[in-house]
Amino acid sequence: MKRHAWLWMGCLFGALPLPAQENVKEEHVETLSADSLITGDARMDSLYRNLPEVLVVGERPVVKASAGKLEYDLPRMIRDRPVDNVFEALKELPGVVEQDGALTLGMQGVTVVLDGKVTNMSTQQLYALLKSLPADRIERVEVMYNAPARYQVRGAMINVRLRHRIGDPGVVQGELYGKYNQDHEASFEERASLLYNGNKFSADFLYVHTHGDSFNTTDKEARHWQQADGSTHLVDNYEEMRGRSHTHTFRLGTDYHLAENYSLSFVYNGSYMTGHNTQHTTGTQTADSRTDQTSWLHNGRFDYQTPFGLKAGAEFTWYNAPDKQWLDSRMGEQCLDFYTEAGQRINAWKFYLSQEHSLKNGWGLNYGTVYTTSIDHSYQMYYGNEEREIEREELPDDVRSRRREQTLNLYAGFSKSFGKKLMTDFSLAVERYKTPVWDEWDVYPVLNLTYLPADGHIFQLNFSSDKSYPGYWAVQDVVSYLGGGYSEIQGNPFLKPEIDYSASLTYILKSKYVFRAWFNHTKDRALQTLYQSPDELLELYRYLNFDFEQQAGLQASVPFKAGSWLNSRLTLIGMWMRQKDSDFYDLPFDRHRLLGIAVLNNTFTLSRKPDLRLTVDGRLQGRAIQGIYDIPSCGDLSATLRYTFLGGNALLTAWCRDILETSMPCPQIRYEHQWVTNEYSSFRSVGLSFAWKFGGYKEKKREAVDTSRFK
Template sequence: MKSYYYLSLMLCALSAGVSAQEITKSTDVESERTLSADSIITQDKQLDSLYQSLPEVMITGQRPIVKAEQGKLVYDLPRLIDNLPVDNAYDAVKELPGVTEMNGGLMLAGQGVTVILDGKVTTMSTEQLYSLLKSIPSSRIEKAEVMYNAPARYQVRGALINITLKQSTGGPSSWQGELYGKYNQKHYEGFNERASLIYNGNKFSADFLYSHNHGRGYSLTDKEAMHSLADGSVHHITTDEMGRSRSHTHSFRVGTDYNIAKDHQLSFVYNGSYSTHHSLMDIYGTQQSNTRSNSTDWLHNGRLDYRTPFGLKAGTELTYYRSPSDQLLHSSMQDEELAFYTEDCQRINRWKFFLAQEHNLGCGWGLNYGAVYTTSIDHSYQYYYDTEKDAGTKVGVSTGIPDNMQSRRREQTLNFYAGFNKSFGDKLSLDASLAVEHYKTPVWNQWDWYPTINLSYMPAPGYVWQLALSSDKDYPDYWAVQDAISYLGGGYSEIHGNPFLKPAQEYQLQLTHILKSKYIFSAWFAHTKDYSTQTLYQSSERLVEIYKHLNFNYQQQAGVQASIPFDIKQWLNSRLTLIGVWHHEKDDDFWDIPFNRNICYGIAVLTNTFTLSKKPDLKLTLTGMARSKATQGIYDLPSSGYVNAALRYGFAKGKAILNLYCNDIFETGQIKPRIRFGTQNVTNDYACFREIGVSFTYKFGGYREKKREEVDTSRFK
């Protein structure tokens, strides 16, 4: 309570020190992290899915410059982040008004958003895409295009952010580059080193990138539960969990472009990564457990694009992903014991082919159509060995542990789309499209159609109204649909796959208003049929809590959002973001306790950048966030908030930047989810640690950057 008092006092002080004058700055976000039940296989530090539906924090800009084009808002992102402690493309995207960060991912107006580079959509997963964005220097960004409802020609449904990277054409050959290093301390230390090099020639250009993230992690979780069984007995369970880990991630990329003629280009890009993760987890209390886990991930992604002057685009992409891991677990609780060794692996081979055509018909009319075919094969296995029975041999499976799993699962998606756009003078424009898609797996074989409509009206310069209607389908992760059982921590928590998990279908209506090219207001309503998320359930048959992805009847959200920048002369730039959400979820067959829950919650974010000195270039950024309590499924999510601070020093004629920062100063950012519903009674208290760090960036050779694209790996484990 004392920490929340300090937090509230800080936010009030920030607000009181600012008058509502002109416009400029905005907000930054720090995601709330906890270990996901899914991460037992890969030991990735993902967040539990219970955070996925909470808009977390908005973002900022100094002198926000935005203009409207057909169906999209175009931001001068370099100016938005000019005075902010932002050093990579991922953090730069977070500074766009309306963008939030939750569960280690990005949201736009409370809904999921896809990020692409230079208009190119790839098969790399969301997690791998975010890793790539974090390795790209923010100085390479030219602009950002925000679409609350992407037209079908982008080969993406729903919200989309297209990051355009700077490109040099013609002129003499040149080399430019950037070096970056970061150290941070969040109980344990972490490091990041990055090098980027770009060659620009008359017709040929290439870029090279290498990034290395490494360090140690530490987590503490206190669990208290009252577990009711069908026989009427109630068991009081209390545990203290301590996790320690160390990891290395190497990311690398090589991209080339050859300009055959004007608007006639052949491009190739390779993205790769290699990572290792080792973790130790000890649990004390009602359950005594010791777990040792290791995992390794390889990713290779190659893409070839061809673009012609007459609007034809074609390309192909290959993604290969392999993630073997192992786990040694010894656990005892009451009269039951578990002792086993497990090996598992996910291997994905995925191909994508696309062909697209656009026509400019004159008189403000445009026509586009195309086809996209994607196919993937998932080779996965999970083997259990009884260490007590077969110590040293790892042969033979005990009857007291789950069955082995081995599968070869193929997915195919064929998408056809057509659309048009029309400008009615300088004030009104319309962009509409329809996509028809066939989705086939061993379980599902169905056709769906996805309409998209964007209507933009600009009554005067700086004033924009945009109305967007969209539809989308969200496919489950590959591992979530495997018929496998694994363990989180000790033997009390199990993760169950769901082979019959349905894709979720979402429909959203969004209205956005931009006032004076600075103030942004939006309202939306979204209905998601068969919404799925990983949920916790205390079994009535035995002493175990089960994490499993389940389809709800639906999820509904209605929300409003306001992004209000202001400044005081030349020394303070600020942005206030307010979000209000009505959240409703219903599931009639959730185990033996159906639910129908709704709640209203709010988020307030205030970001302030103080110009302490222009010579030397010294700026201080202070950000505060407060959020009221919310729900997800049968979870109750208490209120939370944080205060972050960063000091930025630029020197050497702008070529060097030194950044000092402290995140979650009062250690209030981590929520403590709990369940008090029907027979379910669980509280998870996740420890929260303040993070301090320092980073240094140096640019050389003028650094007149180049463009590149991303990849999709969100459904990998």
């Protein structure tokens, strides 16, 4: 708790003089509010006429509403923030929080798409692409708490519109970037980005190389109850893992404009990764493990758009990830000594055809179809150590799998504007999901209502349903070992898709203060939890379907300023969550928890000439639950110094993140006879980055793949 107290003292000190500063600002009429600009306040014109010697600073609204979506001027929101890629920029949106490496919107899962194009890439592959794209590539961002069916996404969606045209024909612009980061070990990143604009043809190219070493530890303490004799075994292990990796990411995007709103585009995303990890375990168990991993990704997509609303496209994804593991483990009389080869190869195709019509009296009509198919070739082969007499039958069974999935989606929807104050968007999708285990039809309605009672005031009411499919590897009937072998990961071929029903109400005041309330009910919620086997000294990790999960929450995002030297935003989230599973092994549960999250972002302008800015960000999260896990509170305090020079074309950034080393939550289980504590390492990091933009990359304006299910 002392570290959390210091965390908030560090990130709150800049807000103390705020009231006095704001009063001075209003008395001297130096700044106009966002709503005054929206309403065309006459003061603005009178200030220019009668007080020509006074500099009037206008504040444009950062968000505006249209049917079913909110459009954010994200480039302006991050102008003074130390963000250098699209992934980090998205965390500046109100309500977007990074949880366990994934982006959430109002504590709900969110799908990120580029230029309205949903891809076959997994979430992790898409995040890797977002982290490689320069933040200056963002033109605007569209946020939808419930995406209509025509976007081919269900649930929350963030649509990142990238800049594709950069001024006069023949112009080439680009950026060179390098980064060094040091926590326990050092890591590096080099990036090159180019944009070209012709009369009808434009292209962008990106190459990123990330590499370095990693180090982390796990201190595990367990009290393992055995049903046979009622005894309890104490397990006290300390694990150290060291790794080295190289990742090459590349992207090529082209657009050919035949005429206005008549275009053909092609985007290719690829990556190649190699990783080598070693792990040493001491304590109750002694073990040594080595893993070699390699992965390739190739993703290509064609899109065709016509002036009369017809769109068509095709996408192909090829992913291959083989790995090898050597494990030698001893715990009491138990012994594991083997070599294994495993891998996953995914071939996925997607085809879509859609049509939109703009009708009279503010009506719009849309309909279309989407077909996706994938083939998962996965395998896992075990080889015993004959010298040590580790017999093959003592190891898990070999697995070779060829699993096909097919999804057919048919949808139709309409939109209607009732004057300038009320807009509605409704869609209905019918979808068939077919695998070797499941063959189901589902219906997904989505309703969005947008009401603008006055300038600067926005109400949005959303209802939707959604289905999320499990990862490819999670449904394979495979067994693999985590750590020194005390932990076993099991696949679940009968894992069901989870179905979500949600409702939310969003209110935006003065086009910048965001307030939101929501309720979600998720049937067959799929989560991976730990369970200590009562039959043997083994803890099991397996994805299981809970009966349901429910969440109800409130969110407030409030930006504020102090003169021209401080720009801050406070985000508060309060949430009630409940999880129930009536057949969780021999331990049914029905648990609930109140959870609070507070995020404070501060940007201090230390100097304008030279341009020197300091950011201090803090986050504090209360206790949470996941199945029978108890997840303790955690927090983060970070500071970044940014120096811009050479007319804004060069940017030097230095940082210190996780200053108090409190960002990593350490989960524990204290439920019936289940007793486990996992202490994960958390290291303070310091770093330095340099970016150089050429060809007017920053000043001139011009108008990526979902892999969450891959291994």
